[in-house]
Amino acid sequence: MNEKSIILTGGGTAGHVSLNEAIIPSLLEAGYKVHYIGSHDGIEKELIGNAFPTLPYHSISSGKLRRYFSMQNFTDPFKVLAGVTQAFTIIKRVKPTVIFSKGGFVSVPVVIAAKLANIPVVVHESDVTPGLANKISLPFASHIFTVFKETMKHLPSDKATCTGSIIRQQLFEGNRERGLALCNFTSDKKVLLVMGGSLGSVVINDALRSNLSALLEKYQIIHLCGKGNKDASLNNLEGYCQFEYVTNELPDLLYATDYVVSRAGSNSIFEFLTLHKPMLLIPLSAAKSRGDQILNANLFKKQGFAQVLDEEKLTKESFLQAINHLTAKADEMIDHMVEVEHPKTPKEMVGLITQYEK
Numbered sequence: 001m002n003e004k005s006i007i008l009t010g011g012g013t014a015g016h017v018s019l020n021e022a023i024i025p026s027l028l029e030a031g032y033k034v035h036y037i038g039s040h041d042g043i044e045k046e047l048i049g050n051a052f053p054t055l056p057y058h059s060i061s062s063g064k065l066r067r068y069f070s071m072q073n074f075t076d077p078f079k080v081l082a083g084v085t086q087a088f089t090i091i092k093r094v095k096p097t098v099i100f101s102k103g104g105f106v107s108v109p110v111v112i113a114a115k116l117a118n119i120p121v122v123v124h125e126s127d128v129t130p131g132l133a134n135k136i137s138l139p140f141a142s143h144i145f146t147v148f149k150e151t152m153k154h155l156p157s158d159k160a161t162c163t164g165s166i167i168r169q170q171l172f173e174g175n176r177e178r179g180l181a182l183c184n185f186t187s188d189k190k191v192l193l194v195m196g197g198s199l200g201s202v203v204i205n206d207a208l209r210s211n212l213s214a215l216l217e218k219y220q221i222i223h224l225c226g227k228g229n230k231d232a233s234l235n236n237l238e239g240y241c242q243f244e245y246v247t248n249e250l251p252d253l254l255y256a257t258d259y260v261v262s263r264a265g266s267n268s269i270f271e272f273l274t275l276h277k278p279m280l281l282i283p284l285s286a287a288k289s290r291g292d293q294i295l296n297a298n299l300f301k302k303q304g305f306a307q308v309l310d311e312e313k314l315t316k317e318s319f320l321q322a323i324n325h326l327t328a329k330a331d332e333m334i335d336h337m338v339e340v341e342h343p344k345t346p347k348e349m350v351g352l353i354t355q356y357e358k
Contacts, residue, residue: 004032004357005033005095006096006353007037007091007094007096007110008034008102009101010101010104010106011042011045011104012042013199015126015198015266016044016104017043017102018267019267020036020102022349023100026346027350036056036058037060037106038106039106042106043198045057058086058090060082060086061080061083061109062105062106062108082109085113087109088117091110096119097354098120098121098353098354098358099114099119099122100122100124101137103133111140115140121137121140122353123138123144124146125144125151127147127151127266128151128292129291129295130144131292142159143356144159144160146160146162146163147162147266148162148266149162161352163352165266165273167271168346170248170251173251174253174275175252175255179252179254182252183222189218189219189239190219191220191222192215192219192221192258192323193222194222194262195224195260196224196225196226197265200227200228200229201263201282204261204263204282204314205225205229207315207319208221210316211319212240216240220241223241226244229244230243254272258330260277261326262279262282263293264281264293265293269281269296269300273337278306278330279326279333280308280322280323281300281306283308283311285310303336304332305336306333307326
């Protein structure tokens with residue numbers, strides 16, 4: 001029997017790559033030859049290359065889908081057209097039975113090219129409302145899966161299914177002792193993990209660092225500050241450990257964590273939910289995004305899984321107050337979290353995707 005091929009695509013942020021990372025081992029185990037189409041210099045190239053160095057990675061041209069005026073809005077359509085041509089060539093050579101798109105602007109040319117090549121496309125949407133890339137991709141897709149039930153009302157019922165969250169197996173293999181050792185922490189003091197998404201957040205970094213002296217009296221702090229955002233003057237501060245970004249270490253760090261402060265990207269918050277980590281969410285403001293993180297955060301707050309601090313209200317004082325409120329409500333949040341249905345496995349997700357193969 002000939003080996004089947006599948007193409008994965010998605011990028012721009014870690015959230016558009018993490019599910020693809022999660023299902024690749026299950027696809028390989030099922031006998032598929034996996035190819036990845038991404039941008040030349042996006043985070044997806046680094047993440048996939050680090051996690052799966054032998055996996056064929058194909059770079060294509062891709063414009064950025066902006067919701068604001070920019071002169072590049074006039075030239076980027078030509079980049080997308082070039083990307084469609086490049087993706088079409090790759091698809092004809094690889095001959096996949098199905099293409100899985102996780103979204104992000106790099107996925108648009110791939111999805112369009114797949115339609116031209118008559119290859120079925122399955123799309124995945126993690127947020128409450130579909131992102132712009134997935135909205136554009138929807139007419140070309142055979143099916144779209146969602147994480148939130150609330151997303152279904154924004155999609156045609158004949159080609160959409162809510163699967164719930166999909167969590168990578170590695171997340172359950174974390175070890176608290178290893179996580180504490182990574183940071184030179186002790187086991188007798190609570191651990192607070194603060195992160196601002198895969199690219200980091202200046203406002204969250206500043207709010208944390210302005211409160212370090214007060215917070216370190218109560219907590220040990222793991223700070224995922226984003227690329228280029230480490231503060232060398234804090235390298236030897238006892239009880240404080242900063243990383244630009246982590247991959248393989250994340251499960252251990254999460255197992256060592258008692259409380260989380262984070263943006264409200266869907267993949268991350270469902271991982272925190274699955275591991276029963278009380279969370280303070282500071283979603284990207286509507287001025288900086290399409291508002292998807294605000295919807296994610298407020299839905300988690302409504303269900304009792306999280307506290308929310310709007311970015312517009314983020315100050316040194318409000319940050320400290322919100323963390324105190326988080327720790328006071330932590331047990332109540334965990335009680336709500338343990339009642340949630342267990343997430344789907346990557347293997348189950350592979351089964352859902354491959355049912356649409358040609």
